[in-house]
Amino acid sequence: MTDEQDLQNLLNEINAIDEADIKKPAIPFEIYIYEAERLYTRASEDLPKLTAINMPTDLIDNLRMRTNALRKAQLNWVELNNDKKKANADWKAAKPELLKLHKELIQSFQFAFRNNEVAMQKLSKIKKGRSMDDMLMDLCSLSVLGKDNSKLLEAINFDLSLLDRAAETSERMAKVKANKNARLYFQDDMLIIRNKAYTLLKECVDEVRKHGQFAFADQPNIAQAYASKYRREKKREYLKKCKLNKSVTKNEPSTP
Template sequence: MSKQDFETLQEPILALRPEEVKIPNMPVHASVQEAEDLFEWVQEDQEKLEPAGLDWQLVTDLPLRAGALRYSEAIWNRDSLTREEAQEQWKEQSPEAFDLRDVLVHDFTHAFRRQSDLTNKVRAIREGGSNSDMLQDLNNLYQLGMDNKPLLDAIGFDWEKLEQARTWSDELASVLARANGERFDTEETKVIRDKAYTYLKEAVDEIRLHGKYVFWRDDNRYRGYISKYHRE
């Protein structure tokens, strides 16, 4: 989950000095998506990029850095909401999240029908119907799904649903906390968000720099190292 990604990278993110921190120059969700797309794009180019000087650990860490930013943005958005705004947002979005939880339970029950240990885990997730239960269920379903990909692939599972579960588990947990009246320091969480953005941007920029260098005469590969958001 994104929270775990942030906790894994918390030390180097928070260690960034104020003069190093960049303010996002594009929507954060676009930054995260571009980083995740870049991670997939760069895989086939390792043999050409490493000899050109790219530290492949930057590529390996890219999903973690993207997840850390996703989580930091969710926390800052939570803190920026008034209690009334958070309650309204929860009222609008939580029915879809509850429905997604039920859909995933339905899918998993079918996919795991011949595995009693997995069926028992799904049954345990199904119990409890509170708001916090639902958010924890989405988290647990994400982890369970990622651990059992072949069984889900066998039923033609739509993996976008699991990505949505991951997103809502983080974002709606923040909204619910605010709706329940918890108080937060918005300035502190904004600084952390900006640091997480900077930490992701450092890796993305370095990977793109090497990609543009290596593929400067190969338009088919070069295009994958350009920001789609800024290009459009």
């Protein structure tokens, strides 16, 4: 069964978790998933001893399925973030062109239409907006206004191809902006599913680890396989750093 299938099969169980009960990981998601995979392999090997202390056999199957589900949920979240970054980058890259074209059209129209009261009134209405959404609409409106008054523009040697370009830019940039905004709308849902999938997996990981640590309490080398290697190494680094700082402080000359 694929990770996607496991995620879909567990989706009702994942969504049933209350947001107030969501757990926050103390380690990076990728590392937690890797450790859950290692735990599944170890616990599968030790299954006879674990079931001997009354660990439910379906706990191992749940561990595998929930690990796969979280892996897929995390991948979905990472891909969404990447898409979001690309959408933002696309918008940022195209924005200067929009602003430059908008400014060029406004300046040219103001000069070309200066003696045409009707055209100037229409131009004034178009210029009222200040937001980026307004500017997108402006380009389309300016294109129409320019074509309706093309003779006035030709009189100042205006490049009429800019009118089609304005309409095309408006349509293209509207799609870029819509894509950027769409990524924001999906963000919260993806994040919540990922975090709930982690919470569901954590219940299973914690339970398997408790059984493993009890079953191999007299075999420390095996028992440590039922604990987080990442957190163990982080703790070792922290203690080493504390010891080093203490040693430096001790060796510093005291001030008279």
